[in-house]
Amino acid sequence: MGEAFSSNPELVSSEFVSIEYKLSENIPSRDTVLAVGTFDGVHQGHQSLFKLLKEEAESRNLLPNVVTFRNHPREILTPGMNLNYISSLEDRIKLIRGQQIDLITVLDFTRQLSCIKARDFCRLLVRDLRMKGLVVGPDFALGHNREGDIKTLEGIGQEMGFSIKVIEPKLHGEQPIRSRLLRKIISEGGVETASKMLGRPFKLCGVVCKGAGRGASLGFPTANLAIESQLLVPGDGVYATWITVNGQKYKSATSIGTRPTFDSGQRSIESYIMDFECDIYDTTVSLEFMVRIRDELYFEHHEDLIRQMQDDVEQATVILEGNVGCSNVGS
Structure with a gap:
């Protein structure tokens, strides 16, 4: 989710409270498979990921759930950057719903959130969003200093009881979208x-x-x-x-x-x-x-x-x- 920031325990602790509260507002009725990201534009690559998300959820009798960020992490991780968005948050949510995904959780990406460790963030997703699976792209990572790469997440998943499914990138010509x-x-x-x-x-x-x-x-x-x-x-x-x-x-x-x-x-x-x-x-x-x-x-x-x-x-x-x-x- 983010690159390195010097961690302030008090700030991280307060951010935990904020995230826990936000996630607790969206507790699903049964276990879920998640996709996590900004998903700006909801392009063909995102659509392929959501298709796999739905297939994985259906095959396991789980609910597909998308966690998206209101703002792009790069705006927080690169001070002074003003990012122009392909789609507004309102349109992004409509486009995700257009992929037949009804469960959507919106989080604010903050500097404090970027300091939360991958294991702790996964623990919140397992507890509050009942995560049993996570569908990701090949370069996905979450947690402080991007420590939660796919290999790390697979190990955390074995401990916490969720699977990792990796999708190949969608290409336009020879370029990943x-x-x-x-x-x-x-x-x-x-x-x-x-x-x-x-x-x-x-x-x-x-x-x-x-x-x-x-x-x-x-x-x-x-x-x-x-x-x-x-x-x-x-x-x-x-x-x-x-x-x-x-x-x-x-x-x-x-x-x-x-x-x-x-x-x-x-x-x-x-x-x-x-x-x-x-x-x-x-x-x-x-x-x-x-x-x-x-x-x-x-x-x-x-x-x-x-x-x-x-x-x-x-x-x-x-x-x-x-x-x-x-x-x-x-x-």
């Missing part, structure tokens, strides 16, 4: 590759807010999205996207960037929604990113920008009309 790799790909604009690794289009949720009105003045009124600061945003450029408004999907072309033609400097997310004229200010919407059409460009004349925007909308329309039913991309 990992959340860290996905963040890099998405931040560089590679939404098509990301869709294949996620098993669905990359999605971003936000609230429509007031913009400068420049899009409307150019004949392309846009919905400006305000998103949570910790969420990952694709790299600057123009994308073919599906936007969901009040449960209805519409074709859209989305621009991400600093609007260099207007000297804005402030990064924004703006979506032109096709065949749509409603007032949706303060409405929560979601964007599914299908294809990156082009880089963000500077235009010396507004007329050139308007011609390019017309071309962007035409390209987005062609792309999206070929991607109806897009929520199954990469499956």
